[in-house]
Amino acid sequence: MSDFREQALHYHAHPVPGKISVELTKPAETVKDLALAYSPGVAEPVREIAADPANAYKYTGKGNMVAVISNGTAILGLGNLGPLASKPVMEGKALLFKRFAGLDSIDIEVKHRTTEDFINTVANIADTFGGINLEDIKAPECFEIEKALIERCEIPVFHDDQHGTAIVTAAGMLNALEIQGKDIQDAIIVCLGAGAAAIACMELLIKCGAQREHIYMLDRKGVIHTRRDDLNEYKQLFANNTDKRTLQDVISDADVFVGVSGPDLLSADDLKLMADKPVVFACSNPDPEINPELAHSARTDLIMATGRSDYPNQVNNVLCFPFIFRGALDVRATAINDEMKIAAVEAIRSIAKEPVPEQVLTAAGVESLEFGAQYIIPKPMDPRLLPRIAKAVAYAAIESGVAQIELPANYMADLEA
Numbered sequence: 001m002s003d004f005r006e007q008a009l010h011y012h013a014h015p016v017p018g019k020i021s022v023e024l025t026k027p028a029e030t031v032k033d034l035a036l037a038y039s040p041g042v043a044e045p046v047r048e049i050a051a052d053p054a055n056a057y058k059y060t061g062k063g064n065m066v067a068v069i070s071n072g073t074a075i076l077g078l079g080n081l082g083p084l085a086s087k088p089v090m091e092g093k094a095l096l097f098k099r100f101a102g103l104d105s106i107d108i109e110v111k112h113r114t115t116e117d118f119i120n121t122v123a124n125i126a127d128t129f130g131g132i133n134l135e136d137i138k139a140p141e142c143f144e145i146e147k148a149l150i151e152r153c154e155i156p157v158f159h160d161d162q163h164g165t166a167i168v169t170a171a172g173m174l175n176a177l178e179i180q181g182k183d184i185q186d187a188i189i190v191c192l193g194a195g196a197a198a199i200a201c202m203e204l205l206i207k208c209g210a211q212r213e214h215i216y217m218l219d220r221k222g223v224i225h226t227r228r229d230d231l232n233e234y235k236q237l238f239a240n241n242t243d244k245r246t247l248q249d250v251i252s253d254a255d256v257f258v259g260v261s262g263p264d265l266l267s268a269d270d271l272k273l274m275a276d277k278p279v280v281f282a283c284s285n286p287d288p289e290i291n292p293e294l295a296h297s298a299r300t301d302l303i304m305a306t307g308r309s310d311y312p313n314q315v316n317n318v319l320c321f322p323f324i325f326r327g328a329l330d331v332r333a334t335a336i337n338d339e340m341k342i343a344a345v346e347a348i349r350s351i352a353k354e355p356v357p358e359q360v361l362t363a364a365g366v367e368s369l370e371f372g373a374q375y376i377i378p379k380p381m382d383p384r385l386l387p388r389i390a391k392a393v394a395y396a397a398i399e400s401g402v403a404q405i406e407l408p409a410n411y412m413a414d415l416e417a
């Protein structure tokens with residue numbers, strides 16, 4: 001067993017199996033405590049909630065609780081390995097919610113026969129939570145699932161692999177193109193992958209200025225083009241009227257490569273075909289579309305990012321989902337809309353351009369970090385992410401009319417100081 005594999009398994013197994021547990025927020029030591037916590041005291045909040053469901057936010061943990069829900073059909077880039085095998089990833093997302101945004105989170109892995117079964121299961125338990133983070137559900141079912149749940153649930157429902165990934169990709173991409181001296185409106189973009197992450201990333205890049213006709217998307221069968229008759233309605237939106245058919249055809253002179261597909265699918269020779277000063281986001285986890293060492297040995301003028309923690313420029317939805325939910329829940333938003341997503345993009349982008357706090361340098365094990373090719377996007381442990389993104393998102397929710405309560409006075413002020 002490799003040393004790292006052994007360490008990873010040991011980390012998950014000891015001192016207790018798994019990565020999360022439940023803690024109590026109230027005393028439960030005396031007879032009086034138990035009388036308040038359970039019978040007879042618990043009947044009082046029950047009656048209050050039955051009279052007005054909004055009281056669930058006052059008397060239970062609902063408002064600070066996010067469910068991380070998966071069916072294990074697209075676990076990272078490992079594929080459809082089933083709900084139970086997805087549990088370490090879902091516990092991991094719960095860990096990140098708590099560590100980075102103080103949100104309580106529970107993982108739920110759903111075994112189901114039909115897409116409708118899955119939707120019904122989630123819709124039927126949704127009221128328990130303040131928000132629902134859907135995770136690692138493959139395309140195209142993920143689109144139908146998210147749409148149906150948004151319609152049926154009164155709390156924010158957010159498919160992280162779509163929108164969390166898109167927000168972080170857009171923030172990193174706008175910064176990377178700025179550093180390379182390129183404009184997103186002119187950029188020729190190749191997107192390898194045509195699933196949950198790919199479709200959402202490209203749609204958000206278009207909202208940020210990219211031209212749809214400059215985007216070449218590929219799935220396992222090659223370029224998605226207008227003469228294909230096997231495209232689902234989501235891929236159809238990216239059907240390009242072109243004679244180009246292969247990755248090599250479209251990567252020639254491209255400015256941008258976004259990989260949200262699988263490991264080792266982009267070769268050094270492919271990379272050499274790209275235009276001057278390219279931007280390469282090889283975001284497949286755990287193994288990127290091209291290894292960064294190989295990419296940097298192939299050319300010196302590129303900006304390179306991966307989804308991993310152990311290389312510079314980590315383009316990973318961890319930079320978004322804890323913080324966007326924090327802001328959404330703090331104003332009891334009914335949805336996470338485009339205005340909130342764009343606010344998150346701008347907040348993430350701007351942090352990368354400012355001096356980096358000492359504690360981030362220490363955690364990253366480096367002496368300095370400065371906006372540039374090796375630092376296009378903040379590190380996940382940057383303490384500015386929480387106040388800046390949550391506040392921007394909460395304000396966007398209020399301004400766009402989906403907030404149900406006002407922000408508390410001096411919101412996040414102590415963390416911003």
Ligand SMILES: NC(=O)C1=CN([C@@H]2O[C@H](COP(=O)(O)OP(=O)(O)OC[C@H]3O[C@@H](n4cnc5c(N)ncnc54)[C@H](OP(=O)(O)O)[C@@H]3O)[C@@H](O)[C@H]2O)C=CC1
Binds near residue numbers: 195219284
């Ligand atoms: N860094 C980050 O933050 C994130 C990274 N990701 C990564 O993106 C990848 C996809 O995830 P997700 O979108 O959720 O999964 P989906 O299952 O929804 O989509 C996978 C897509 O990849 C395509 N694909 C797979 N293998 C190949 C191949 N050999 N050549 C071309 N296309 C291929 C599939 O093609 P087809 O349609 O033909 O089946 C499909 O369109 C994963 O590796 C995941 O780890 C995802 C979310 C966040």
Ligand SMILES: CC(=O)C(=O)O
Binds near residue numbers: 076285307316317318
């Ligand atoms: C990061 C993540 O969500 C993924 O790779 O699926």
Ligand SMILES: [Mg+2]
Binds near residue numbers: 076
């Ligand atoms: Mg995921």
